[in-house]
Amino acid sequence: MELKRIYTFIEETHMEGEKELGEPLIRSAAAAIIHNPYANRYSPKLDNLIEAGEELGELLGQRAVAGLNGKTPESYGKAAIVGMGGEREHAAALLHPKLGAPLRKAVDGGTALIPSSKKLGGPGTIIDVPLHYKDAMKVRSHFDAMEVRIPDAPADDEVVVIIAVTNTGRPHPRVGGLELEDAIGEDGIN
Numbered sequence: 001m002e003l004k005r006i007y008t009f010i011e012e013t014h015m016e017g018e019k020e021l022g023e024p025l026i027r028s029a030a031a032a033i034i035h036n037p038y039a040n041r042y043s044p045k046l047d048n049l050i051e052a053g054e055e056l057g058e059l060l061g062q063r064a065v066a067g068l069n070g071k072t073p074e075s076y077g078k079a080a081i082v083g084m085g086g087e088r089e090h091a092a093a094l095l096h097p098k099l100g101a102p103l104r105k106a107v108d109g110g111t112a113l114i115p116s117s118k119k120l121g122g123p124g125t126i127i128d129v130p131l132h133y134k135d136a137m138k139v140r141s142h143f144d145a146m147e148v149r150i151p152d153a154p155a156d157d158e159v160v161v162i163i164a165v166t167n168t169g170r171p172h173p174r175v176g177g178l179e180l181e182d183a184i185g186e187d188g189i190n
Contacts, residue, residue: 001052002035004158006059007150010067016171025171027146028067029129029164030060039085039157046093053161054098060163061106071167073107074180075142077131078163079117085156091118094161103163104134112137112188123152129164135185140177141169 013025037048080091095116104110115130126149133139146164154160184190
């Protein structure tokens with residue numbers, strides 16, 4: 001893997017809807033810009049990106065969790081923006097086969113599916129990293145997203161890979177659904 005740059009983003013929300021939060025919501029993301037070895041050519045196998053996904057799951061998972069300043073991660077998500085010389089399948093190769101296991105280790109759990117987003121774009125492309133509760137995806141209070149943008153990436157032969165985590169759900173959740181305290185977390189769904 002040819003790693004070019006790493007960015008970290010931390011957003012801390014103390015008040016929303018003119019009401020203070022009991023505990024600040026911290027959204028933390030880590031993003032890596034890597035060279036895409038398959039840019040501008042078709043390859044039937046994407047092994048280099050699959051292996052890079054495992055490395056990035058560990059690196060970015062640890063960095064994103066560190067941004068929570070010791071708070072326990074509750075939600076997670078992943079995303080990738082592939083430069084215009086690549087394919088959406090390049091994002092899938094990075095995000096799906098091997099990135100999940102090291103991310104789950106970084107968040108100390110994670111039985112739920114890791115939500116993901118992928119797109120093609122150029123420098124400055126904005127992506128929303130979808131988030132939900134790491135152990136039970138039906139916990140509606142944790143359905144959220146974190147917007148990430150790298151001003152000068154991806155170039156045509158680059159991919160931006162992002163992992164985001166939070167320490168709580170949305171501020172003042174009140175739309176019903178499975179409550180966090182009622183989640184079982186065994187099957188990743190309830």
